[in-house]
Structure formats: structure tokens, C-alpha cells
Amino acid sequence: MIEIEQEPAAAAEIFGDRIEAARQFAAALGHHGEERGLIGPLEPPRLWSRHILNSAVIAPLFSGRVGDVGSGAGLPGLVLAIARPDVEWVLIEPMERRVAWLSEQVESLQLDNVEVLRARAEDWKRGPVLDAVTARAVSALRTLVPITAPLVRDGGELILLKGTSANSEIEAAEKQLRKFKITNPRVEIVGEALLPEPSRVIRATVR
Numbered sequence: 001m002i003e004i005e006q007e008p009a010a011a012a013e014i015f016g017d018r019i020e021a022a023r024q025f026a027a028a029l030g031h032h033g034e035e036r037g038l039i040g041p042l043e044p045p046r047l048w049s050r051h052i053l054n055s056a057v058i059a060p061l062f063s064g065r066v067g068d069v070g071s072g073a074g075l076p077g078l079v080l081a082i083a084r085p086d087v088e089w090v091l092i093e094p095m096e097r098r099v100a101w102l103s104e105q106v107e108s109l110q111l112d113n114v115e116v117l118r119a120r121a122e123d124w125k126r127g128p129v130l131d132a133v134t135a136r137a138v139s140a141l142r143t144l145v146p147i148t149a150p151l152v153r154d155g156g157e158l159i160l161l162k163g164t165s166a167n168s169e170i171e172a173a174e175k176q177l178r179k180f181k182i183t184n185p186r187v188e189i190v191g192e193a194l195l196p197e198p199s200r201v202i203r204a205t206v207r
Contacts, residue, residue, distance in 0.1 A: 002030060002031055002034075002044050003044060003045055004026065004027065004030035004031070004044045004045070004047055005030075005044065005045050005046055005047050005048045005049060006048075007023065007026070007048055008048050008049055008053065008195075010053060010194045010195060011048060011052075011053060011056075013194065014053060014056050014057055014059075014083070014191075014194060015056060015082070015083055018082050018083055018085070021082045021109050021111075022052065022056070022079070022082050022083070024108070024109060025052075025074070025078060025079070025082060025105060025109060026047055026048060026052055028105065028108070029047065029073055029074070030044045030047050031044075033073055036097065036101060037097065038072065038073035038098065038101060039051075039073055049195070049196070049197070051075050051079075052075070052079055053191075053194075053195055054076075054136075054161070054195070054197075054199050055075050055076030055079040055080060055136060055161065055199075056076075056079050056080065056082075056083045057190050057191035057194060057195060057198070057199050058076070058080070058134075058159065058161065058190050058191075058199055058201055059080050059083035059084045061132075061159050061190070061201070061203070062080065062084060062087050062131075062132055062134070062159065063087060063131060063132075064087065064088070064130075064131030064132070065087070065088040065089075065090070065129070065130050065131050066080075066087055066088065066089055066090070066130060066131060066132045066133065066134060067089075067090045067092055067121075067130045067132075067133045067134070067148075067151050068080070068089060068090070068091050068092060068133075068134050068135065069092050069121045069133060069134070069135040069138060069144070069147065069148055069151075070092070070093060070121070070135055070136075070138040071091035071092060071093040071098070071102055071116075072093060072095075072098055072137075073098070073101065074091070074101070074102055074105060075136055075137075076134060076136045076161060077089055077091040077102075077114075077134070078091065078102065078105055078106070078109075078111075078114070080134070081106075081111050081113055081114045082109065082111070084113075085111070085113050086113075087113065088113050088114075088115075089113060089114045089115070090114075090115045090117055090130070091114060091115070091116045091117065092117050092119055092120075092121055092124070093116070093117070093118065093119075094118065094119060094120045096118065099116055099118045102116045103116050120147075121147040121148060121151065122147050124150065124151050126151075128150060128151060128152055128153050128154070128156075128206075129151070129153060130151050130152050130153065130156060131152070131153065131156045131157070132152065132156055132157040132158070132159050133148040133149075133151050133152050133156075133157075133158055133159070133160075134158075134159050134160060134161065135148065135160050135161070136160075136161040137161070140169055140172065140173070141160065141162070141169040141170060141172070141173040141176075141202055142169070142172050142173035142175075142176050144158075144160060145158075145173055145176040145177060145179075145180050145182065146176060146179075146180065148160075149180040149181075149182060149206050150180075152206040153206070154206065154207060155205065155206070155207070156205070156206050157203060157204065157205055157206065158182065158202065158203065158204045158206065159201050159202075159203050160201060160202045160203075161199060161200070161201055162187070162200050162201060162202050163200065164200070166187040166200050166201075166202050167187055169202065170185045170186075170187070170202060173185075177204070180206070181206070181207040182204045182205065182206055182207070183204065183205045183207055184204055184205050185202060185203070185204035186202070186203055186204070187200055187201070187202055187203075188200070188201050188203050
């Protein structure tokens with residue numbers, strides 16, 4: 001039997017009236033994520049704290065229309081779509097089995113604010129139309145910048161979930177940031193009052 005982490009107290013505060021949808025998603029991912037190749041066998045016992053709340057706590061940073069590059073299991077895109085039904089989300093994922101999962105969850109959770117797009121970010125054809133782009137556990141900033149910045153309108157943002165090496169990633173991406181006219185890159189810590197391990201984002205403006 002799969003042991004899924006007990007829901008932390010902070011979950012209800014972070015999700016508010018969207019908590020039931022978050023619980024439904026957590027149960028689905030916890031029970032079926034490993035068999036469908038979405039998460040590893042060690043993840044269900046830390047699903048809420050390490051993955052779902054890590055993603056959800058950054059929800060207040062977004063508005064308008066947002067792309068999630070490499071959505072995978074729906075982290076952070078589906079979680080953010082649950083937490084912020086007032087924001088439009090485009091989940092960009094190239095792998096067919098992951099796209100199938102995302103589409104099933106959108107239907108099951110009745111999320112009318114989500115579009116699932118089977119594509120690589122490099123193949124985006126719609127131009128710089130998004131208000132922001134996010135990503136989690138996809139690649140280093142220097143690799144992410146060339147595939148995310150072209151999706152974002154002038155004045156829009158990159159809001160990328162990162163780990164403890166975030167500051168060094170900014171330093172290593174200096175050339176790419178300059179080339180793609182990305183200004184004010186910085187690390188922001190989110191959720192310190194809510195989570196034992198708060199989330200880190202690299203946030204920057206696209207010009």
C-alpha cells in the first residue's frame with residue numbers, strides 16, 4: 001500500500017477554499033504517479049511538503065496568462081491552477097504520457113482555466129504573449145532563459161522555482177540574461193511563515 005504524506009496544517013491556509021481540489025490531486029498523484037512514471041517511489045511520503053506546497057505557496061506571484069514549461073506531473077502548473085482559478089494557465093509538456101495525465105486531471109478537477117499543450121517550449125508558435133512563465137526542476141537558468149523568455153511579453157516576468165543554488169545560477173546565466181534583455185534577476189524566498197522549508201524563486205523582468 002502506498003503511504004502518502006499526511007496533509008500539513010499549512011495546506012488549508014495556502015489553498016483556502018480550493019483545498020478539496022488540492023486533496024483530490026494529491027491523492028491521484030500519490031497513488032498513481034509512480035506507476036505512470038511521473039514521480040519516483042520516494043516521493044509519496046513527502047508529496048505535500050516537498051512538491052505540492054512548494055509549488056502552491058508561490059501562487060500569489062502570478063496574474064494574467066501564465067505558461068508552465070515542462071509541466072510533467074503538474075508541478076507547479078496544475079497545483080498553481082488549482083490555487084489560482086482567476087489566472088489562465090498554459091501547461092507546456094512534450095511527452096505524450098504526461099500530457100495524457102495533465103489532461104485527465106484538468107477534466108477530473110474541472111479546471112476551466114487550463115490549456116494543456118503538447119509541445120516543447122522551443123517550438124512555441126504564438127509569440128511573446130504570456131504575462132509570465134514558470135518552471136520547476138526543468139534545467140539550469142542559463143538553459144531555461146532561451147526557451148522561456150521568447151514566450152513572455154515586454155514587461156512580463158520569469159518566475160522560476162529553484163533550489164539553494166539559485167544565486168549561483170543567476171551568476172552563471174549572466175550572458176543569456178543579457179542576450180535576452182532580462183532585467184533585475186533576483187532570488188525571492190516565499191512561504192517562510194508557512195513552511196519549514198520555504199520556496200525559492202528566481203524572478204526577473206523580460207524586456
